[in-house]
Amino acid sequence: MNDFINTQLNNKPTKGYLAFIIVFLCLGVGLIIGISVYGAIISAKLKNFIVTTGTVVDYKITTSWSGSNHGAGSSVEAYAEIAEFEVDGTIYTVKNSISSTGGVKSIGDTVQIAYNPENPNDCIFITQNNKLGIIIGFVIGVVFCIFAGCMLIGYCVRYTEWKKQNSA
Numbered sequence: 001m002n003d004f005i006n007t008q009l010n011n012k013p014t015k016g017y018l019a020f021i022i023v024f025l026c027l028g029v030g031l032i033i034g035i036s037v038y039g040a041i042i043s044a045k046l047k048n049f050i051v052t053t054g055t056v057v058d059y060k061i062t063t064s065w066s067g068s069n070h071g072a073g074s075s076v077e078a079y080a081e082i083a084e085f086e087v088d089g090t091i092y093t094v095k096n097s098i099s100s101t102g103g104v105k106s107i108g109d110t111v112q113i114a115y116n117p118e119n120p121n122d123c124i125f126i127t128q129n130n131k132l133g134i135i136i137g138f139v140i141g142v143v144f145c146i147f148a149g150c151m152l153i154g155y156c157v158r159y160t161e162w163k164k165q166n167s168a
Contacts, residue, residue, distance in 0.1 A: 012166075013158045021151045028144030035137040042124070042134070049114035051126065054085035056105045060095055079104045085113050087120045096125045098133070 060080045078099035084091050094113065105111055115123035 012162045013155050018155060021148050021155060024144055024151065025148035028141045028146075028148055031137055031141030031144065035134055035141060039134045039138075045116070045122075045124065046114055046126075048116070049123070050117050051112055051114045052085050052087070053110050054083035054094070054113040056081045056083050056107050056109050056111060057093070058082040058107065059104065060099075062099060076101060081105055081111060081125070083111050083113060083125070085115070085120075085123075087115065090120070092120050092123070094121075094123050094125075096127075098125070098127065 058081075060082060062078050062080075063075050064078065065075055078101050080099040081096045081104055082093060083096070084093050086092070092115070096111075112126040113123050114126055115121075
């Protein structure tokens with residue numbers, strides 16, 4: 001076993017491994033930047049938007065297949081609330097951009113909606129998932145960057161050791 005480890009340490013680290021590290025790092029940085037921009041857009045919208053109450057009138061149901069049960073799979077339905085709200089006597093209908101398999105409001109329940117006073121069709125549902133999705137995406141991006149950073153440090157140490165052994 002020690003011979004295998006020493007042989008691996010004596011080999012030059014591959015460019016493919018470095019490319020893998022760079023892809024991981026780019027994914028992490030991309031997630032962090034993308035989520036930060038999305039979060040800034042949502043925050044800017046909420047700052048200038050007016051919050052009102054809407055009523056759930058229907059759902060958009062999407063069906064997908066889960067690969068559970070060793071490939072047998074089963075259908076899973078996700079629900080996105082469709083709500084109506086009124087601004088200056090005009091009724092607007094909006095679909096929630098976030099679908100969920102559970103915990104959706106019932107028809108007739110009220111929801112919080114933020115809308116642009118200049119264009120009420122430009123609106124978003126205000127839910128706990130708005131901030132939760134941003135936080136989860138940001139954390140995943142940070143984890144990818146940390147993982148890539150650790151791999152990059154290992155790559156550099158291994159390359160330095162290989163360089164020392166081959167220059168002697």
